[in-house]
Amino acid sequence: EVQLVESGGDSVQPGGSLRLSCAASGFTFSSYAMTWVRQAPGKGLEWVSGISGSGDSTYYADSARGRFSISRDNSKNTLYLQMSGLRAEDTAVYYCAKVRSIMVRGVLDVWGKGTTVTVSS
Amino acid sequence: QTVVTQEPSFSVSPGGTVTLTCGLSSGSVSTSHFPSWYQQTPGQAPRTLIYSTDTRSSGVPDRFSGSILGNKAALTITGAQADDECDYYCVMYMGGGSWVFGGGTKLTVL
Numbered sequence: 001e002v003q004l005v006e007s008g009g010d011s012v013q014p015g016g017s018l019r020l021s022c023a024a025s026g027f028t029f030s031s032y033a034m035t036w037v038r039q040a041p042g043k044g045l046e047w048v049s050g051i052s053g054s055g056d057s058t059y060y061a062d063s064a065r066g067r068f069s070i071s072r073d074n075s076k077n078t079l080y081l082q083m084s085g086l087r088a089e090d091t092a093v094y095y096c097a098k099v100r101s102i103m104v105r106g107v108l109d110v111w112g113k114g115t116t117v118t119v120s121s
Numbered sequence: 122q123t124v125v126t127q128e129p130s131f132s133v134s135p136g137g138t139v140t141l142t143c144g145l146s147s148g149s150v151s152t153s154h155f156p157s158w159y160q161q162t163p164g165q166a167p168r169t170l171i172y173s174t175d176t177r178s179s180g181v182p183d184r185f186s187g188s189i190l191g192n193k194a195a196l197t198i199t200g201a202q203a204d205d206e207c208d209y210y211c212v213m214y215m216g217g218g219s220w221v222f223g224g225g226t227k228l229t230v231l
Contacts, residue, residue, distance in 0.1 A: 035220070045159075045167065045210050047220040059218030062122075095166060104218035106155045107172040114166055 002026040002110050004096050009115030016086050016119070022079040022096030022112055030054070030074040033099035035108060036081045038092035038117075048094070049081065053102035063089075086119045093117075123147050125213050127223035133201045133230055141226050142193040143211035149192035154213040156194035158187060161225075162207040170209075171196060198228075206230040 008020040022034070035050040049070040050059045058070050069082040079096050093114040100107040124146035133139035143156060150156055156174050159167035169178040171187035174194065184199045194213075198205055211223040 037222075044225045045212070045222040047212070047222060050218050050220075057218065061219065100172065105216075106214055107157055108212065108220065109157075109169050109172055109178065111159075111166045111169070 002098070004098065004110060004112030006094060006096055006112045006115035009094065009117045011118040011120065012086055013121050014087060014119055017082070017084040018086065018117060020081040020083070020094055020096075020115055020117070022081075024077045024079065024096075024098070027098070029072075029077040031102055033101055033104045034072060034079045035097050035099060035104070036070060036079075037095045037097050037108070037111075038090075039095070039114075040089070040092045043092075045095075046092075050099065050104040051079070052104050057104060059104055083117070086117075088119050091117060091119045123213075123215060123221060125211065125221045125223040127209075127211060127226045129224065130227045130229065133198070133205075133228065135201060135203060135230055137201050138197065138199045139201060139228065140190070141196045141198075141209055141211075141228070142190065143195070143213070143223050144193040145213065150189055150194045150213065152189070154194070154215070156187070156189070157212050158185075158194075158196045159210045159212070160207055161210060167210060201230050203230050 005023045036048040051070045067085045095114045097108040098110040100109045126144045158171040161167045175187040
């Protein structure tokens with residue numbers, strides 16, 4: 001069974017940093033691109049960042065570019081999102097989602113259950 | 122930046138049929154956008170219903186179907202049931218490694 005389990009969410013002060021992780025199982029992790037999607041309280045879904053299966057290509061939404069860094073460790077079947085310069089508007093549930101391709105394109109087909117990030121003083 | 126538009130809310134009677142749509146603020150939806158639909162109940166992660174316009178995800182009942190109607194992607198639910206009452210999101214692949222989600226449709230079954 002394909003499974004994605006996020007962790008690392010926490011409450012942090014504005015300007016702080018946090019690293020999220022997403023442990024993958026049930027599929028050949030390196031053969032698929034991965035993404036992060038977030039959902040602020042009471043709001044809709046927002047794509048944040050994506051990374052190719054090899055890790056060579058990364059992409060960011062404007063809201064994340066320059067502050068967030070996506071990476072992956074294919075030997076550990078784990079996806080990461082390093083977040084810095086956190087703002088109140090980054091408060092959200094962060095989901096990792098598998099892409100149905102080795103490249104960062106197409107379809108987001110499997111989702112984790114999410115991890116919660118709260119940015120507040 | 123292109124905005125993906127969805128009806129904010131929709132209502133359907135039990136057993137009825139409803140079609141939710143997903144459009145673009147600029148241009149028409151095509152298969153190259155890989156339009157996909159997700160179902161989300163409160164406090165839960167999104168569940169993939171339809172991907173690549175009209176492919177049902179594993180385990181999704183065939184009363185959920187996807188298509189392109191005119192210049193929009195569409196999700197049709199036939200024989201609506203009470204537990205279909207939740208939020209539905211569409212997403213479009215916009216190229217350059219990025220996706221844009223619609224604002225979601227809150228479906229009421231009454």
